[in-house]
Amino acid sequence: QVQLQESGPGLVKPSETLSLTCTVSGASVSTIGYYWSWIRQPPGKGLEWIGYMYSSGSSDYNPSLRGRVVISLDKSKNQFSLKLGSVTAADTAVYYCARVTWPTKKFDFWGQGTLVTASP
């Protein structure tokens, strides 16, 4: 069974960089046909796609966040990471990592999510 688990600081100061890691078990981030994605949910709001990365190194990001966000893969650790720069209070959210199966583009396995608060 595929499992994903987010980890990282729960508190980030405004203007600093949010960093999260997703550890994958039951699947390989190197496998062709899968993208590895981050999604977030601000308190009381809906889901927002952040971006995803393919095993080849290609990536795509939400235009609303492009320029502040980087997703990377660590194939040796079977992990992928999110870095979001210049955070503000608006970046406070539950952050989920997920696997995306191509070409159906379905988010078929998700982590439980981790709350990150941007606050002094």
Place this chain on the structure above:
Amino acid sequence: QSVLTQPPSVSAAPGQRVTISCSGSNSNIASNHVSWYQLVPGTAPKLLIYDNNKRPSDIPDRFSGSKSDTSATLGITGLQTGDEADYYCETWDDSLRAAVFGGGTKLTVL
């Protein structure tokens, strides 16, 4: 303001049937497959429907999906109290070049 529009809430009695709508446009729903997800606080979101109307093997046939033009619908029959959750539709938007989600619908089983 979400790109895809869902009703904020729906409710029905146990055993009844409920539908949740998802309205979009030519650049998203009309051009791409729709997926549906179930979110229960504190648990990993679950894929319910993909490719408009397909179910993963672990999802019971009480859950169904359909799509017509710029709208999609999730149907749940034989409602159970365990179905209480938030439900989200999702697809790709060709104009935004982004995956987009609906605003979510809270299902209450009375």
